[in-house]
Amino acid sequence: MMKKRMIVEKLLRLRRAGDRSSLIFNLPIIVDPPIQYSSLTIQNQNQNLSCSSSLKPTCLFASLTHRFLSSSTSTQNEDDHQDSLQSDDEETTDGWEEEDEVDPEVGDGGDGGGVVLQCCSWGERALSIAHQVLLLRADSDDIKLFAFKTTPRGYVYVRLDKLSHKYGCPGMKELESFSQEYKKRLDEVGALGEIPDDLALEVSSPGAERILKVPDDLSRFKDMPMRVCYVDEESDCINNGVFLLESVEMDSDKCVWKLADVKENRDVQSKGRPMNRKQKDWRLNLPFEMHRMFCHPSFFLSSSLVIKLVSSMALPGVHTDRGELRVHESLEELSTDLVDYIAELSEASVKERGVFAIALSGGSLIGLMGKLCEAPYSKTVDWAKWYIFWADECVVAKNHADSNYKLAKDGLLSKVPIVPSHVHSINDSLSAEEAADEYGFVIRQLVKTRMVSVSDISDCPKFDLILLGMGTDGHVASLFPDHSVLEEKEEWVTFITDSPKPPPERITFTLPVINSASNVAVVVTGENKAEAVHLAIDDMGADDCCPSLPSRLVQPTKGKLVWFLDKPAASKLKSLEFSSE
Ligand SMILES: O=C(O)[C@H](O)[C@@H](O)[C@H](O)[C@H](O)COP(=O)(O)O
Incomplete structure (x- = not known):
């Protein structure tokens, strides 16, 4: 009788550490934090298992798991091998040992770390093979064994730590490569009869909520709450x-x-x-x-x-008098948070009003919104309900490199199913003054039909969201420091012909419109903006030196202001001194 090894390469679950309840096979998800939601394809023998998540993770650095389940059968031959690969639908937990739901403890061989062999005679050997495999890796200085557990039913649980990763989480590829090599070695030694030849293997990363040892682990994670x-x-x-x-x-x-x-x-x-x-x-x-x-x-x-x-x-954003501050470790995190925020506002607005009126700006903002074109947002956002505007625009042809419309079209609008008639860009065949007038008129019509809501304390349009960048000089939209445009109180949209930043001719939303929005987000990154961020946000006391800095004048009357910052941009903020950073 020929022995057949059935390998189910699986899993792929998103869980918080300690949450053992949805242990396996429930979520056909592969995630590779911190890149969330993206689809990942892994090669499984001759099959591609392509899985993507439409679910929202509850935790940025959820643990990853990679499993091999081996079982011996006596009736099939090797040719049947591929046929017997289980599909997602067929999978059930009966192929895998269920663990008890217990809270982690130090040294439990799970999220508490350490080695637990549970009287398995073969445990020491399996452990030494794991050490050998780790030692042979090119990244052996970085990837370490966090926890190791064997169970009498023939299961091997390995948790790997990644020293260079902020949260100690190896990526899916690292788990996968270790797991494949380790499985191969276990099979080889199993074939020699030194250990059982049908061990099942789970390789995962510890979750965010790992238990730390004191004082050993403290310095490594000292910057984290x-x-x-x-x-x-x-x-x-x-x-x-x-x-x-x-x-x-x-x-x-x-x-x-x-x-x-x-x-x-x-x-x-x-x-x-x-x-x-x-x-x-x-x-x-x-x-x-x-x-x-x-x-x-x-x-x-x-x-x-x-x-x-x-x-x-x-951590919630830090709340200050100047709005909510969301400071991010990396552009990747910032971008994820930003698109989440936009998607949530879109959903809320569509639910409440049936539409979502959003005003964009130019600059790096659009690139940071790029994830909206990917799963799950590309499918979950109700694009047909979006009405797009620009908080400012350069008076140039639509195919000009300075056109904010072109930037958004190339980077976002052409990649999602927006209704073309809902995209309200300026008329580029007019002068700046005429274009501003006409744009104001267009918005007025949409306010009448309530595609754009109206402020209940002014007659201004109330956009559901206005997205702004900020220049090193503190300008937002095309509202530049010390420019008379800051005084405009009557018009919704105005124009300038002497912009300090080229091109000189621009149209822009006025401050009353920006400050009437339901939500305003200012997205600022980079160390060269740190001083401007400080001047825009921090409490300057009685000697407020920059009362008319445009970014400081962004103060939604009833709406909510959120600052999306990266750490370099936030590096001079006093408001963060006593926050979680
Ligand atoms: O119209 C423009 O000239 C740009 O749109 C400009 O206003 C930009 O939005 C800010 O300078 C921030 O840009 P960055 O985020 O790229 O620095």
């Missing part, structure tokens, strides 16, 4: 909260923590405003031994501090 479980000396109760590490004092074996400015630490009465001074100044001095296992109050760990990393994406 962490959930700390500790014993409150006064009440002798177990508490937990989200903190930022201020220092580790090795001489006295203690950590000093400060509260992270996250929602759960804010006063519920304060409606999402930042923490008050008292909260910001409060410090938790915690000896190492005063930490206990979360969810296991009776389990005392003398040398392990139980801390879970908290996703930076889970």
Whole structure:
């Protein structure tokens, strides 16, 4: 009788660490954080399994899993091999061992790290093979074993750590290459009879909420908010909260923590405003031994501090008088957050009004919106309900390199099913003055039919969203510093013929229109904008030196203002000093 090895290469699940409930086969998703939602194709023997997600991840750096399930059958021959590859639909969890839903503990061989062999006689051998495979990799200095577990039923669970990754998460390709090589070695040794020849293998990354060891892991994750479980000396109760590490004092074996400015630490009465001074100044001095296992109050760990990393994406933006600040580690993260934000506003607006009136600008903004052309947004956004406008436009031909219309058309509009008649660009055959007049007229007609809503405190149009960039001089739309255009109170759309930034002729929404919008987002990236960002956002006290900086004049009367910044652009912000950064 010939033995047949059936390999099901699978999985691909998006889960938060510790969430074992939807363990396998439920979600045909492959994700490679932090690039979310994108479709990824992997080669499985002769098959392509192409899976993409239409679901929203709950966590940016969800763990990834890669599984091989091997089983021995005695009736089929090798030629049948491909036929017996299971399809997604056929898969059930009965092919895989279900784990108990338990909270992770330090050294549990799962999200708590460590090695757990559970009396498997072959466990040590399987572990040494895993070490060998890791050592032979070109990136052996970077990819390490985080956890290893074997079970008596022949399952091997490997969690890999990536030292150079902010959250310690290897990508799908790294998991896949390790898993394939490791599986091959296990098979070879299995064929020699040294270990069972039908082991099942799961290789994954630890999730964001891995448990950290104290003090060993602290310096590595010191910039991240962490959930700390500790014993409150006064009440002798177990508490937990989200903190930022201020220092580790090795001489006295203690950590000093400060509260992270996250929602759960804010006063519920304060409606999402930042923490008050008292909260910001409060410090938790915690000896190492005063930490206990979360969810296991009776389990005392003398040398392990139980801390879970908290996703930076889970941090709400910092709320200031100048709007919400969303500061991102990378352009990739910023872009993901921005398109999520746009998609959410679109959905809300379509639900409420049946349409979504959005005004664009030029510059790098459009590139950062590029993910809207990809799954899932390309399919989930109700493009037919979008009405597109420009907050400013250069008075040039539509095919001119300076045309904001051309920029948006090439980068976005031509790639999604927008209704052409809903795209309202300026008439490029007119003078700047005429084009501004006509554009104002067009908007007026759409306000009449309520395709564009109207402000209830002025007669201005109320766009659902106005997206702005900002120049190093603090200009937004084509509202430049010290320009008389800032004084325009009557017109909705006006023009300039002396723009300090070429080309000289432009049309622009006026401040009253921008400030009447339901939502305004200003997207600013790069260190060269840091000073302008500081001047636009920070509280300047009594000596406000820049009261008429255009970006500072963006102050929606009733709407919501959000700043999407990358770290370099936010680097001079005082408003962030006591935030989670
Ligand atoms: O009309 C223009 O000249 C540009 O559209 C300009 O206003 C741009 O939006 C800002 O300068 C920010 O651009 P970046 O984000 O590319 O720096």
